[in-house]
Amino acid sequence: MQGLRKAGLKATLPRMKILEALQSSKQKHFSAEDVYKMLFKKNEEIGLATIYRVLTQFESAGLVMRHNFDGSHAVFELNDDSHHDHMIDIDSGAVVEFYSEKIEELQKKIAAEHGYEVADHSLVLYVRSKKKKPK
Amino acid sequence: MQGLRKAGLKATLPRMKILEALQSSKQKHFSAEDVYKMLFKKNEEIGLATIYRVLTQFESAGLVMRHNFDGSHAVFELNDDSHHDHMIDIDSGAVVEFYSEKIEELQKKIAAEHGYEVADHSLVLYVRSKKKKPK
DNA sequence: ATGAATGCAAAAACTTTGCATGACG
DNA sequence: CGTCATGCAAAGTTTTTGCATTCAT
Numbered sequence: 001m002q003g004l005r006k007a008g009l010k011a012t013l014p015r016m017k018i019l020e021a022l023q024s025s026k027q028k029h030f031s032a033e034d035v036y037k038m039l040f041k042k043n044e045e046i047g048l049a050t051i052y053r054v055l056t057q058f059e060s061a062g063l064v065m066r067h068n069f070d071g072s073h074a075v076f077e078l079n080d081d082s083h084h085d086h087m088i089d090i091d092s093g094a095v096v097e098f099y100s101e102k103i104e105e106l107q108k109k110i111a112a113e114h115g116y117e118v119a120d121h122s123l124v125l126y127v128r129s130k131k132k133k134p135k
Numbered sequence: 136m137q138g139l140r141k142a143g144l145k146a147t148l149p150r151m152k153i154l155e156a157l158q159s160s161k162q163k164h165f166s167a168e169d170v171y172k173m174l175f176k177k178n179e180e181i182g183l184a185t186i187y188r189v190l191t192q193f194e195s196a197g198l199v200m201r202h203n204f205d206g207s208h209a210v211f212e213l214n215d216d217s218h219h220d221h222m223i224d225i226d227s228g229a230v231v232e233f234y235s236e237k238i239e240e241l242q243k244k245i246a247a248e249h250g251y252e253v254a255d256h257s258l259v260l261y262v263r264s265k266k267k268k269p270k
Numbered sequence: 271a272t273g274a275a276t277g278c279a280a281a282a283a284c285t286t287t288g289c290a291t292g293a294c295g
Numbered sequence: 296c297g298t299c300a301t302g303c304a305a306a307g308t309t310t311t312t313g314c315a316t317t318c319a320t
Contacts, residue, residue: 145274145275146274147274148276149276149277150274150275181276181277182276182277182278183277184276184277184278185275185276185277188275188276189275207285227288
């Protein structure tokens with residue numbers, strides 16, 4: 001509601017519902033369809049096209065971040081202004097967030113060595129639990 | 136040709152043409168359509184569906200690696216068995232490869248701290264040249 | 271000869287867009 | 296009230312798939 005105005009977006013019902021859905025869910029990463037279904041269950045039927053449009057606007061406004069973990073579909077996450085990378089459990093699909101100052105530094109250093117500066121980066125670890133599954 | 140047999144793939148004309156195209160190009164990263172057009176120019180018209188099928192088989196066989204730099208389409212690169220990550224110049228689209236032992240180590244360490252082991256990872260730096268563009 | 275590979279066109283999955291209607295400021 | 300947002304359906308992209316035909320061994 002206020003976040004929307006601050007972001008320069010008119011406070012419409014769909015936008016408020018979507019933002020609230022993102023904020024109130026225990027989940028942190030959502031595909032457009034996740035959001036759609038989530039709202040659908042609450043009997044807030046918002047067209048999928050609107051979800052896409054709104055999420056894209058939220059992204060431009062810096063309210064959410066878009067990730068492409070697997071290339072087949074985008075996932076969105078609220079932008080809490082604390083940068084972090086992701087670790088995805090390839091068996092369960094669970095997503096763990098992490099942050100490493102050292103890796104960030106190394107990235108800058110390596111880019112600099114090539115005459116570049118880092119504008120953005122994407123780091124995803126595909127991991128497997130170390131605990132052996134009981135046979 | 137021999138690489139194909141070793142990979143357990145029948146040496147068909149389309150597969151040979153595609154492999155050769157990948158090997159003989161100065162370019163290192165190709166979308167399926169890049170490969171299609173490349174062959175088309177050489178008057179080797181291979182159906183796009185076949186390109187996709189073959190590249191996927193090559194990936195399974197370990198001959199190529201698939202990347203999803205931007206989420207909108209996949210790119211393939213010959214697998215030279217030397218792991219590296221990528222840096223993409225957001226202005227020119229140029230792709231630079233790099234490798235950092237330290238970053239690799241840190242990734243393993245961080246995963247381990249969460250009870251995981253790294254099965255794979257994807258690191259892409261989106262960079263911008265440090266040289267100021269003359270106004 | 272025979273099982274696999276190809277080509278084509280159709281389908282699928284995800285996302286964007288055009289346009290008429292409705293809502294916000 | 297004028298403008299911008301929404302919904303719906305249609306179109307766009309990229310990738311996959313079914314099926315008849317052709318190819319490799």
